[in-house]
Every structure is written in C-alpha cells, then in structure tokens.
Amino acid sequence: MIGSGGREHALVWKLAQSPLVKKIFVAPGNAGIDEIAENLPLAADKPVELADFAQSSRIDLTIVGPESPLVFGIVDYFQSRGLKIFGPTKAAARLEGSKAFAKTIMERTGVPTARFQVFRDLKEAVATIEKAPVPIVVKADGLAAGKGVIVAKDREEAVKAVTGILADRVFGEAGGQVVIEECLSGEEVSILAIADGAHCILLESSQDHKRAFDGDQGPNTGGMGAYSPVPMLNGSGIEQVRKKIFEPVLKGMAKEGAPFTGVLYAGLMLTSDGPKVLEFNVRFGDPEAQAVLPRLKSDLMELILAAMKGEIHKVPVAWDSKASACVVLASAGYPGKYDVGRVITGLAQLKDLPDTLVFHAGTRRQGDRLTTSGGRILNVVGLGNNLEKALEKAYQAADQIQFEGKQCRRDIGAHALNFTRQGRNREIAKR
Ligand code: AMP
C-alpha cells in the first residue's frame, strides 16, 4: 500500500481481514497502520525505490492510495517492470490530473456536468467572465491539493482567480489552463466505483464535509468528516448515476485508448435537473473511504483482484445495513499553519469498543508516546442502526481523545439529519 493517511489506514484495516492477504507493507504509513502492517521508510512519490522494494521483496500486488503517484504514472512504471499494481494508468488518471480533459470526456460522452469553457489565454478568460452570470466557478486544470477551485461570488473575484492561475501561476504547472464553469447548487454526494476497464460496481454513497468549521463555514480542507449512506440519493438516483455517468465515462475512456481500471470517484451535485458531476478523482476519497469501507461486508481484496481480471461485474457485493459516521480530529490552525509533536491520549480505552473504529492520519510514535505529525490527525468512526446512533458513537469516542489544539466539526451528518427530519414532517403534514 502506498500512502500514509486515514484512507490508507482504513484500506489496510479492511484488506488485513481478507484470507487472501498474508502480509501488508505500507510506504510510508503512520503510527496506526504500524499496529496492523509493516511501515516502510519509503515516500509515496519515489516510484523507482518503491518498485525496487516490490521487486526485491516479491510483493504480489501494490495498491496506490493518493492521486499524485497515479497522475505521474506509477502504474505504467510498475507495469513496465512486470510488477502488479492496482490503479489507473497515467492516461486514465487524467480524469483527475486534468480538469479540462475530464470536462472534454464528459462533453463527448454526454455526462451531465456544469457548462464550461477552457482557456489558456488570460485576456480571453477575462472577456468571458465579463459577460458571464455570477457566481461563477474558476478551476486550475491540474492537481492543486484541493485548493485549485474558486467559487467566485462576483466578477472581480473571478478575474482575480484566473489572473492568479494563468499569469501568476499560483498553482505552478497546474495552471497552464483554466476551466471556467457554471455554478451549480444542491447537495454534494460522493459515489465511488471499482472499475475493471469496461465495467464497474458502485460503492455505497457518502458525503464529505469540506469546510473547516460548523455550518460549512471557513476555508476548504481535505475533508473534516463523512457519513454513509446519503439519504438524499435514493436507489433510482443511484441507478441514474450508474447509467448516465459511470457507464458512459468508462466507455468513453476505453474508446479513447485509456481504459480505466481502479477506483473512480465521482463528486456529484444533486441539482434540480438531477445529479451532475463536479469532478472525478481516480482513487478512494479521504475521509469517504473511512466511512464507506467499515460498511462493506465483501472481501475488498477479492473485488480488487476481480477488477484486475476484467471481471468486477461477476462478484456480488454485500453491505452492512448500519449507517456510519466519521469525525476528523485536526490540529488547531489546519488547513493553515499548525504545530506538530503534540501528545495524543485517550486512544487505549477505545480499542475494543463495539461499533467504534479509529483510523490514524497524521500520527507518529515517539518512544512510547503517540504524537501529532500533520493537519488531520485521527478519524473516529461510529456505526449504528441509523445515522443518529452512528454519530453518537463517533462523538462519544472523539470526546475521549485529547491533544492540545484538537479541533473537529460538531455537525457531521447535519444535512442528512435535516433531510430525514423534513421528510418525516412532510409525511405528518400529509396525514
Ligand atoms: P473539487 O476540488 O473539484 O472537488 O471542488 C471543490 C469544491 O468546489 C466542490 O466540492 C464544490 O463544493 C465546489 N464546486 C466545484 N465545482 C462547482 C460548480 N460547478 N458549482 C458549484 N460548486 C462547485
């Protein structure tokens, strides 16, 4: 496993339960992963060293957690050395690596998404903004660690954003092109699929909480929590997502000569015109994986191996009917500047609690102490017969964990709870 976050801990936790898995090495891992697998002092962005290790240790299969090695072509490189690896090739990873490419594929295959235009030239971009309705969305083309999207409330902010991207290159290479698109509104939902190049299976829905503070206020983060399933998208909505989004995109990528094998993540907006794609990612979501994987009853290793054989549609997938909720504990200051090295306490008593899981992200072992080593520190997951119960479990456990500067959102799942409450009120009003 390549990576070191909460997503990778959840993946390793799940894979370790498979009878098909004998031993897992993680490069570079974290303090939580170290308890169930073997961490390696190898960085995720060093393909040659990683392949050398895989070869000399006769690793049967490598799985990639984060996007950046995929976009830079680690899968092609491993394959060129005869090493088995699960994830999209460099050409297929362009669905996340280039927003302009993703939009073009969507346009070509008729996938519902915001109307858009792509620009390299600043003057042309500015001229378009001057005539466009606001709010309007400006996106740097390439990878920008989640910071490359600006939802501009007026033209001035939009012009500032395109100038920053195209002229000042605030996102470096990622800013060679800019996508300007229509602003959509609605609930956001993440749907992840495991794809085998031609077919896919959809995993259960989840919702991320991107803003730092309660009530969706404050700056965007990597994600402050998630829950699964999302009641705002029902069974027929999910079928629509499969037929109108995943199937055409997979077909389009195959036609393009870049069939997609790996995890394809669609970030959707549930608009009044139905679900539309905001973006594609080419890997598991973080923290979505921490909320979704504990509900997966099937053997994840079996699913991955089936995908690699082009047989994903032949494997039945089973889910726990329980709901899950994941609360992220972060360092004070995150997503801006934060301190590291704070001692973490309170984890030991949570170990064997039922329906409670803790996945590590930015943690380190220093002697016999556990300390913080990043922005997002821990992911506390609760499971329950409904979302309220899952949240109760998650927050009970989250409140027992202490470190200086600990911050978390107290309103994970609020959109879903409101939606369910409103539905109940409508039912009562009808009677
Ligand atoms: P991304 O990094 O592409 O996931 O975008 C970050 C966030 O920007 C999304 O989660 C949405 O909240 C928002 N966003 C992206 N595209 C649009 C759009 N066309 N309309 C409204 N909001 C958007």
Ligand code: GLY
């Ligand atoms: N949670 C958002 C992402 O993984 O990109």
